[in-house]
Amino acid sequence: MSLIVAKFGGSSVATMERIRNVAERVKGLREGGQGLVVVVSAMGDTTDDLIELAKQAGSELSCREMDMLLSTGEQQSASLLALTLSNMDCEAISLTGWQAGVQSDANHSKSRIINVDPERIQQELDNGRVVVVAGFQGLSPQGDITTLGRGGSDTSAVALAAALQAERCMIFTDVDGVFTADPRIVAQARQLTSVSYDEMLELASLGAGVMQPRAVEFAMLYGVDVEILSSFSDHYGTIITEVSNMERQRIVTGVAHDLNCARFAIFDVPDQPGVAKALFRGLANARINVDMVIQSAMRDNRNDIAFTIEDDDLHKAVPVVEELVKEIGASGMVYGNNVAKVSIVGAGMQSNPGVAADMFEALADADINIHMISTSEIKVSCVIDEEHIREAVQVLHQKFGLDKIE
């Protein structure tokens, strides 16, 4: 019997009515003759409500105890779904992360799965049951409950699919799949039938947001075929798989954008070894993630360095950068959050040298100024003024013919 792992997120199980919808869906898959493991997140606001309670306990919230507290949310939704399925004559059993054999490291609140021992799940599957697993959680070598951090339930589902050698991992979400651009910005945006892991990674990290990058990495590592699809419709989804299975001639797969972007520019940085290290180590120590970094051409033994961070970190970053500017002997800095990032992504661009030029041309034709550029093997990103972001996405979607993609 073939096996499918299906994951339903928090909005899909937010109420008992939605849990019944999920149960209907699961029952439908089951009647297709599939062995089924279902991974669930916590119901809608449960996690937020628990965090609110915890805040009343004080300002120092131990990650180990928060994991203990928050993991109850998924345990509840898992048992409620199992109860609902059983009442629909679809035999089911719920398992916590540790019961499902999800072993993680002890890095509480953002733990990583290190192994899955599927013995208990296999035994329940052999008994003909649908196995509902509480997502987002594992067990540390110390025997403590851990949580896997943002998007952890996606990672749980992919890891279980890998361990059980499932035919496919279906991620049910609130969108139909992965699109060539955000349909709210580009009316002609088309749903992709498949994307490669690499492309999905770039699209996900650029704010397409349907699946967490860590889960995509995990799927790539273990070669798990993932399908992103809507839990609210019967529409077909988008399959994430090896690039080898895909149409090679597709150069650009999608246009992503990210408004959560702030920019710093530091002037007259001394051109000597260790300066960049001092700057970025200082930011890392303050737990500020740096995205793009540009160092301009040298002038009189002094450089300009620009970089972007997440908007959310701006407030925290300003005093840190001010201090670092003094420390490294730069002459000053400016910053702002009125910028955004637009990117084109496609596995095919590796062998097509003109793609970046096409992108810059399209933006120039629309009179959009580019502040920063960064490229990877399958992506070109530009930082532009935030006010131009909609237009930029639209002209690039048009330029690369994405409205006609198959």
Place this chain on the structure above:
Amino acid sequence: MSLIVAKFGGSSVATMERIRNVAERVKGLREGGQGLVVVVSAMGDTTDDLIELAKQAGSELSCREMDMLLSTGEQQSASLLALTLSNMDCEAISLTGWQAGVQSDANHSKSRIINVDPERIQQELDNGRVVVVAGFQGLSPQGDITTLGRGGSDTSAVALAAALQAERCMIFTDVDGVFTADPRIVAQARQLTSVSYDEMLELASLGAGVMQPRAVEFAMLYGVDVEILSSFSDHYGTIITEVSNMERQRIVTGVAHDLNCARFAIFDVPDQPGVAKALFRGLANARINVDMVIQSAMRDNRNDIAFTIEDDDLHKAVPVVEELVKEIGASGMVYGNNVAKVSIVGAGMQSNPGVAADMFEALADADINIHMISTSEIKVSCVIDEEHIREAVQVLHQKFGLDKIE
């Protein structure tokens, strides 16, 4: 270092404010130099709210899944208390039932503890931490989460105290301790400084209600000294311990009463072997608990049989008993719930033959008619009309000098 196990019930941890009060209390005990294990129930209405959600899943609620669901309540309150303690500079760690080594049978929803492996708790105590354990739960040999049924957290606390050879198990509740009678009925009722396990068992099962009989049995079996005291005041409590440590001259320790009482009388039951069996097996099969049973003297080879059950079961019991009356060939029956039970309890009455007579005399002097009588080694119970129950408790309290008890 001496060790104390302290248990706080659902009303003591109903809100974050109350959890802070509990934390203050725990910190106070800790500063007395005690090693501390704290057992908690779920916050106030959590369990009821979860049951309400589960009911929406359907009418067939698997006990295995309900245990999975409901056990999250204690896990939440345990982690919230540990977080609160840590924020008061009192190092603490929370453990689920399975992490605390509580092994139970697989009888879901009313599981019994079969063993406690205290290794993890001991390790955390050795690290100088207060260990907060989620009460009411254990782990079955199959690796499933179980719950221990009504009063399960009391049993958790006593079992942990036994396994850890704690000096004492403190049960914090919403009353100051065990009284000679219900203070709402008898103004002169006095708090007892100590009662024996046997006495506590009789008082608890008669509705004194401060501690579940199963937990008292457990304490008796393992010789654990239990203290019942208020979580809302600093008043001293009542200690439950071996009778050998107690003042032997106390004949009657308390007057208990129980309004949750309904009575059946069956007339003209054929006097032949197997009839009583048929009647009470039939009631047991319908899951109706029978309390007192009286069979009157034989008349023309036919008996009258009377028995009491809990009021709550009356509705369910009537058709069952009607059927059984036909089956055993009795001539008819009557039933009613306008009765109540009053009992005197005392370990000293075993060697005092006149105690029952004193009780009947006191009731007769007050013109209170007795419908049924039942005795055990340390208890005499009478079923009377419910309307006389307050007066009965008062005259018995007076008769046995309980207002002057030390």
